[in-house]
Amino acid sequence: MKTKIAIQGVKASFHEEAAFKYFGQDIETLECSSFKQTCEMLKQGKADYVVMAIENSIAGSILPNYNLLRDYRFHIVGEVHLNIQQNLLALPGVKLSDIQYVESHPIAIRQCDEFLSDHSDWIIKEGLDTAGCAKKIKEEQLTNTAAIAGEFAAKIYGLQILEKRIETNKKNATRFLILSNEVVEQKGANKASLSFQTGNGVGALAAVLQCFAEQNVNLSKIQSMPVVGRRNEYDFYVDVEWKKQADYDAAIRKVLKHTVNFSIMGEYIKNEKV
Template sequence: MSIKIAIQGVKASFHEEAAFKYFGKDIETIECESFKKTCEMLKHGKADYVVMAIENSIAGSILPNYNLLRDYRFHIIGEVHLNIQQNLLALPGVKLSDIRTVESHPIAIRQCDEFLSDHPDWAIREGMDTAGCAKRIKEEKLTTTAAIASEFAAKIYGLNILEKRIETHKKNATRFLVLSNEVVEQKNANKASLSFQTGNSVGSLASVLQCFAEQHVNLSKIQSMPVVGRRNEYDFYVDVEWKKQADYDAAIRKVLKHTVNFSIMGEYIKNEKV
């Protein structure tokens, strides 16, 4: 029986591509209309894992997903980096001059702002998912609408590519997290995602960061989110990488003395390939 992966979006979405990249093609993807729905599927045992986008090299962190990580407290067991290539898709026979409306996910639209600014007459509509917009064009036979989506989506939904590689920055990558309800021990783990709070005194965060520096543990990302209902208090989310396990273990022991509500969200193997 193939494992079930909950993804936000429909078939041929970037989330499905990320799931294939991490788990291989022999999986069943469960299409969900929202990231919250993917978490509910995992929570209730209807999915084995969730693949969730967490940041894009152009659009930045996907902040609502940090809230979901905090609320559901799933375990991060891995990560996937995916090169994002955006294309303009339309029904066969439709020409560029026929287009009146372009639909896609808001982040995909932002990634293609330079191309879209060359076509000021087009109406831009935000959708829930890149592949979902492509699917809608196919199902509703929309002859004046184009979608911004992947080559994979064009293939799956039988659409033509009117313009290839329309993303503004060609080095456009999204990082996805792989989430599990259970702790999955990763041998040779060399990366961790941590969360904590610090005191409000001067230099309290600097003291924590110094603990990592002293142990030669690299801080690859830091993100702060307000603590709900508590003014001037923040949750800090950090990703750290190390070469020697002993250095990481020593850093964690030191950090515990300077933080509250400390949590190891996951220890996993860094994904080198984009």
């Protein structure tokens, strides 16, 4: 039985690429139309894992996905970074001068705004998924439309690459989380994702951050999200990294004294960017 991975998007999407990069090729990817649907697949036991984008080096954090992490309480068992290279894809034989419409995911469009501004006559349409837009061109044989998507999508859907590497910033990377319904023990874990709330007093958050600093635990990310229905209250999501397990354990013991609703969302092995 192949491991089943729920992904947002269709075959050849960046989520599928991330799944292959983390798990290898011998997996079954389950196409989902939304991130919420991927979570439902995992909750119902139809998928073994979810691969979920959480931040992009250009577009920033994907905030709705933090809400899903809070609501579903899955365990983060790993992470993977993917360098995102965007290309302009069209049917074989179509020329740049034939293009009237360009379709892609809103974030992909934003990543290519410099290239697109050079073609102000094109009508830009937002789609649900980069690879999905490529698939649509193939299925509907659209000769006046191009998609912004990855090289993998061109290969899978038999499209030609009209223009390569059209992203504005060539250091464009997305970080994906690997989510599981079960706690998966990670030997050699050196990174954790935590969530908590603090009091409203002066320096409440600073006191928490100081606990990590004192124990030589590096804070690699902090994200705040409003607590639904409660004014001036926030959930804080932090990623921390450590070299010595004892330092991390001591930091957690200290942090517990300064926080409420503290949760370890996952302890896993840090994935170095490629």
